[in-house]
Amino acid sequence: MVRIRFFASLKDLVGGSEMEMKLEQETSVRSILHQLKARFPELKKYEPVLLVAVNQNYSGFDASVSPGDEVAFFPPLSGGRR
Amino acid sequence: MIQIVEGKINREEIVKSVSTAQSGAIVTFDGTVRNHARGKRVTHLYYEAFPEMATRELEKIRTQAIRRWTLNGMAIVHRIGRMEIGESSVFIVVSAAHRGDAFEACEFAIDTLKTTVPIWKKEHYQDGEVWIEGCGQ
Numbered sequence: 001m002v003r004i005r006f007f008a009s010l011k012d013l014v015g016g017s018e019m020e021m022k023l024e025q026e027t028s029v030r031s032i033l034h035q036l037k038a039r040f041p042e043l044k045k046y047e048p049v050l051l052v053a054v055n056q057n058y059s060g061f062d063a064s065v066s067p068g069d070e071v072a073f074f075p076p077l078s079g080g081r082r
Numbered sequence: 083m084i085q086i087v088e089g090k091i092n093r094e095e096i097v098k099s100v101s102t103a104q105s106g107a108i109v110t111f112d113g114t115v116r117n118h119a120r121g122k123r124v125t126h127l128y129y130e131a132f133p134e135m136a137t138r139e140l141e142k143i144r145t146q147a148i149r150r151w152t153l154n155g156m157a158i159v160h161r162i163g164r165m166e167i168g169e170s171s172v173f174i175v176v177s178a179a180h181r182g183d184a185f186e187a188c189e190f191a192i193d194t195l196k197t198t199v200p201i202w203k204k205e206h207y208q209d210g211e212v213w214i215e216g217c218g219q
């Protein structure tokens with residue numbers, strides 16, 4: 001299993017803050033996202049700006065994910081104005 | 083002190099946490115809820131965090147700042163949940179022997195926080211609400 005977490009507008013989009021996904025062998029963030037997009041097509045528009053953290057560290061889409069890991073998807077941060 | 087809190091920020095307690103007899107300067111940054119944004123009147127804000135990761139990223143900011151400047155202490159407290167106009171959403175305190183280090187480190191902390199710490203705000207207006215996501219917004 002992999003724990004998937006969503007924050008801010010992504011949480012609204014998928015209708016929940018977390019879910020579990022079956023995983024028996026190592027995969028990539030990209031492959032997890034691919035499965036999520038099939039289930040939540042609206043995620044596609046976020047893809048260019050989406051941020052990912054594996055086990056609470058910023059990661060790329062090529063990062064590997066193993067059973068027991070936690071993968072979080074979230075929108076870009078506001079950045080603010082100085 | 084590095085914290086994500088749900089209730090009101092206690093500024094005095096945070097300042098005290100980094101005050102030392104060796105400090106000749108204490109610089110604070112108080113991020114407060116503004117009543118307008120994007121040409122609209124804001125009624126209140128709602129902040130959401132990825133709490134465990136936000137705390138880790140805040141720790142990293144402090145570690146980097148302590149490495150780069152000569153500081154006696156740095157505290158960062160971010161509030162989440164609903165906040166009214168004028169209330170503090172984030173409070174940063176830096177203490178140092180001299181003001182130059184304290185000013186620079188404090189500015190570094192808030193600028194870095196805005197780009198690396200997973201915390202989002204939702205602006206509420208009289209006629210709706212919007213998550214603020216992405217640079218330049």
